[in-house]
Amino acid sequence: MLSGFKKFLLRGNVLELAVAVIIGAAFNSIVQSLVKDVFTPLLAAVGGQPHFENLEIKVGASAIRYGVFLNAVISFLIVAAVVYFFIITPYERLTARFSTPEETSLRECPECLSEIPKAAVRCSHCTAQIAPMTEPKSASS
Known part of the structure; x- marks a missing residue:
């Protein structure tokens, strides 16, 4: 039981x-x-205040401290901007650079323009007979 817990704690994630x-x-x-x-x-x-945190609106005996809330909003926006521009954007660029485009197994029917499998010799939509698609020969052949 403890060995499983130890493995869990030492796991990379x-x-x-x-x-x-x-x-x-x-x-x-x-x-x-x-x-x-x-x-x-x-x-x-x-705003003419010595401290932004001191901004408040008096409602009866209560004070709504909107300056503190604005501090939190500004902090959130800064963190979100840093995460987006320094983590998300570089990660997307990196994954786009190393990803390979997916090869589709479909092609377009020349008669009705619907998608059909590459190996099809007859369109399942318009029943037109279609020339089989040949795979391009590699340069080493």
Whole structure:
């Protein structure tokens, strides 16, 4: 029972996930500091407030602190932009470079333009007789 648990913990996916969570937490603190200490003071200066976090609306005895919410929104947008531009986009480029185009097993009927199997000699849609498709010969033949 413990050996199975040990194998689970030492499996690559668990370790990679643990590292990702730790790096993500560290990155989150950097982004929070960037938003709280750089961006929001600049935005607060435009609004005439000393701190962006102090922006609030009084409703009766309650205060709606929308400045804190805006900090969270800005942090989310920064994290989302970093993930998209530095992880998703390069990954898509890399996978597109190394992927091979899928060869289709279909072709178009010259009579009715419907899709039929490459090996077909008669169209199943219009019943037209079609010349069999020959495979191109390789250059080494």
